[in-house]
Amino acid sequence: xxxxxxxxxxxxxxxxxxxxxxxxxxxxxxxxxxxxxxxxxxxxxxxxxxxxxxxxxxxxxxxxxxxxxxxxxxxxxxxxxxxxxxxxxxxxxxxxxxxxxxxxxxxxxxxxxxxxxxxxxxxxxxxxxxxxxxxxxxxxxxxxxxxxxxxxxxxxxxxxxxxxxxxxxxxxxxxxxxxxxxxxxxxxxxxxxxxxxxxxxxxxxxxxxxxxxxxxxxxxxxxxxxxxxxxxxxxxxxxxxxxxxxxxxxxxxxxxxxxxxxxxxxxxxxxxxxxxxxxxxxxxxxxxxxxxxxxxxxxxxxxxxxxxxxxxxxxxxxxxxxxxxxxxxxxxxxxx
Numbered sequence: 001x002x003x004x005x006x007x008x009x010x011x012x013x014x015x016x017x018x019x020x021x022x023x024x025x026x027x028x029x030x031x032x033x034x035x036x037x038x039x040x041x042x043x044x045x046x047x048x049x050x051x052x053x054x055x056x057x058x059x060x061x062x063x064x065x066x067x068x069x070x071x072x073x074x075x076x077x078x079x080x081x082x083x084x085x086x087x088x089x090x091x092x093x094x095x096x097x098x099x100x101x102x103x104x105x106x107x108x109x110x111x112x113x114x115x116x117x118x119x120x121x122x123x124x125x126x127x128x129x130x131x132x133x134x135x136x137x138x139x140x141x142x143x144x145x146x147x148x149x150x151x152x153x154x155x156x157x158x159x160x161x162x163x164x165x166x167x168x169x170x171x172x173x174x175x176x177x178x179x180x181x182x183x184x185x186x187x188x189x190x191x192x193x194x195x196x197x198x199x200x201x202x203x204x205x206x207x208x209x210x211x212x213x214x215x216x217x218x219x220x221x222x223x224x225x226x227x228x229x230x231x232x233x234x235x236x237x238x239x240x241x242x243x244x245x246x247x248x249x250x251x252x253x254x255x256x257x258x259x260x261x262x263x264x265x266x267x268x269x270x271x272x273x274x275x276x277x278x279x280x281x282x283x284x285x286x287x288x289x290x291x292x293x294x295x296x297x298x299x300x301x302x303x304x305x306x307x308x309x310x311x312x313x314x315x316x317x318x319x320x321x322x323x324x325x326x327x328x329x330x331x332x333x334x335x336x
Contacts, residue, residue: 001244002063002070002090005097006110006313009061009070009090016087017073022080025226026088028071032058032222037189040282041178041212041319053121053280055113058189058219063092064112064278065313067243074223074232101252101273101310112278112311119311121276122284124291129302134267138258145255146331150275151248152241153320157205159236159245163220165229166198170221173200177211189218190225197221209319210246213281246318249286250275253331257300265300272307272328274317281318284309290328297332 002009014026038052045051059069071088075081098104104112104119111117135141161174170190176182179201187194204211216234223232236244252275257268274287287307295303 001067001240002092003066004063004092004094005066006112007063007092007094009063010093011089011091012071013089014071016089017084020075020080020084020087022076023073023084024076024230025074025223026071026084027059027074027223027226029057029059029061033189033191035191037185037218039185039214039279041181041214042282043181044184053283054188055280056189058222064311065243065315067240067315068278069219069244072219072223074227097313099275099312099314101275101308101312104312105273105308105310112313116311121280121309121311122288123306123308124284124288125304125306126291126295127304128295129267131267131269131302131304134302135256135258137260138266139261141256141258142335143254143256144335145253146334147252148248148250148327148330150250150314150317151320153206153208153210153246153248155206155208155210158238158241159211159215160234161217161220162231162233163217163224164231165224169196169198170224171198171200172217172221173202174217174220175204175207175211176201176214176217177204177207177209178214182214182217185214186218186221190222208321209323210241212319213246215245243315246281246320247277247315248320248322249317249324249327250314251287251290251324251327251331253328255331255335257335265298267302267304268298268300269304270294270306270331272305274307274309275314276309276311277314277316278311279316280311281316286317286319286324288324290324293325294328294332297329298336
């Protein structure tokens with residue numbers, strides 16, 4: 001894992017790791033396919049506009065958060081693998097780290113993803129009625145801001161998978177909520193027909209949305225191909241589960257409302273800033289879902305809402321039960 005929060009790998013030396021007894025294979029970002037693939041656990045659409053954002057590589061030389069994946073070691077045992085990883089020498093060019101979506105969306109010298117110069121993954125908005133006119137008639141107007149924190153699912157079973165080859169097919173055994181989608185995304189990531197991949201899902205020790213995402217299964221499948229189909233296991237520690245899987249989005253809300261003399265809502269407005277972290281994952285679906293739900297909690301004839309989902313150098317945010325509703329409920333109820 002990368003030891004900086006933002007930057008690029010200038011050089012990487014794996015010679016000492018490869019020379020260690022018990023090491024079978026060392027791969028870096030230079031050895032994996034160049035094309036990107038998506039990771040969310042959404043059904044596949046043949047319509048390009050409805051497909052998930054493909055911004056992930058198996059390994060990367062462009063570090064976007066502390067712990068980003070740049071190299072992998074396959075060894076005969078876990079102790080040897082751990083020792084070999086420490087022998088890999090990496091030189092970085094570091095960029096400033098940005099963790100606030102409001103700052104990140106102003107644009108940075110080094111965009112987190114080149115196709116989003118302002119670091120805004122997506123935005124959406126809606127308007128009902130005439131908010132400005134209704135606000136002018138309000139007896140009381142109030143402005144407040146709220147922010148929810150990053151949260152981790154903390155499922156008892158950490159993320160784990162193993163892969164091997166059998167009769168020309170890759171078999172992936174994974175603690176996942178989405179076996180069929182894992183199959184498809186492994187095929188996409190490796191550039192092979194989906195039919196060459198089989199996924200087995202045992203009973204899962206918790207997921208809550210964090211395993212509604214394809215995480216290390218594609219890398220695992222790639223690694224078993226590199227060692228002649230031998231079984232390769234990737235088991236994350238609890239610390240790696242915190243940093244290298246998914247989190248609940250931290251979301252900031254700027255809210256304003258106006259009421260008449262009897263306390264009835266005349267108008268309300270909300271702007272949402274969702275901290276996406278380093279990769280798109282489930283992306284704007286969470287902020288957009290919360291924005292839509294905000295219309296339903298309290299009846300109001302004049303409503304305006306806007307939501308931004310912004311890349312930052314934080315760990316990637318993804319699905320977590322509630323899917324954007326806990327954040328907006330906290331902000332709305334606090335405001336009311």
